[in-house]
Amino acid sequence: MLDRRTLSPGLIRSLEVFIAVAETGQMRSGAKLLGLSQSAASQHIAALEKSFGTRLIDRSVRPARLTHAGMRLHIRAQKILHALSDMESELRHVGQASISLLRVGIQASIATTLTPSLVALAQKDFGVEDITLHAGQSGNHEQLLRTKQADLAITSNPFLDMDGLERHHILKEDYLLVLPAGYQGSTDSLEAIQRELPLVRFGDTTNAGRQIAQHLRRLRFEPDRVIQADRSSMVTSCVATGQGFSLLTPTLLIDGLVENMNLRLLKLPVVGLSRTLTAVAREGELQDLPAAVAKMSKHSLMDQIVRFVGEIGLKSVDRS
Secondary structure, eight states: OOOGGGOOTTHHHHHHHHHHHHHHSSHHHHHHHTTOOHHHHHHHHHHHHHHHTSOOEETTSSSOEEOHHHHHHHHHHHHHHHHHHHHHHHHHHTTOSSOSEEEEEEEHHHHHHHHHHHHHHHHHHHOOOEEEEEEEOHHHHHHHHHTTSOSEEEESOOOTTOSSEEEEEEEEEEOEEEEETTOOSOOSOHHHHHTTSOEEEEOTTSHHHHHHHHHHHHTTOOOSOEEEESSHHHHHHHHHTTSOBEEEOHHHHHHHHHTTOOEEEEEOSSOOOEEEEEEEEETTSSTTHHHHHHHHHHHHHHHHIIIIIOHHHHHTEEOO
């Protein structure tokens, strides 16, 4: 029987680390998700194995996998952390109208645009005392929500496979054709453009990259040369310097245009490629804040689109 006196005061943190490692499938990835070094994550796992007197991860195989005891602990640990999070949320709001702590994951491409307005809204209208913001891709947001490291995400993936979430639509936007300002070649088709320039797009590790790659495969368009990056500013900087062309939405263009990158924007010569931005939160935990964040996000993004992208950006956005 487990002696409670042998449990470390850091047990909860160790369980968070264990879940992150179990759900990412790698010690390094789990550690990165929680902002830890790989050695620190390994120490947390070792502490759990010592406390419970059994191996939780089989390290003799590659990739490492959970043992039977590890699988049992994964299920139990999820329930424990969910219960603790629910208790924290409930007690946080008892007898008070404000939200004391708010942890938000924001799509990296719009984080700079939304951060000032988000902080002002949370503090002024909801009395939030402590705010933690994480910029990243939608895959990061999913892990943050699953492991309860975030309360809210502003993301391009609504996570329809996850239960217990509330979702608030922000906007839907079509992709545009993005060319160097001095490009003089044909723009009638992607095939014609790629004979002149490589395609610069998001990498396959990102939701946008996978979406674009899948859509282009459906169109039977296989570019001969591809440059991949995981940040919109990296993509736009390559295009602005004449190193390729890209497919980007208005909000993905904002950071580059704020930096005065010289780009030529045209309607995409193919149809059906768009992305949707959504505010996602655990259901019922944040009062009216998620809906207010969605409304604020739409207003802030539209202001920036009108200011920096212009008429073609405005026409590419469906705000309904």
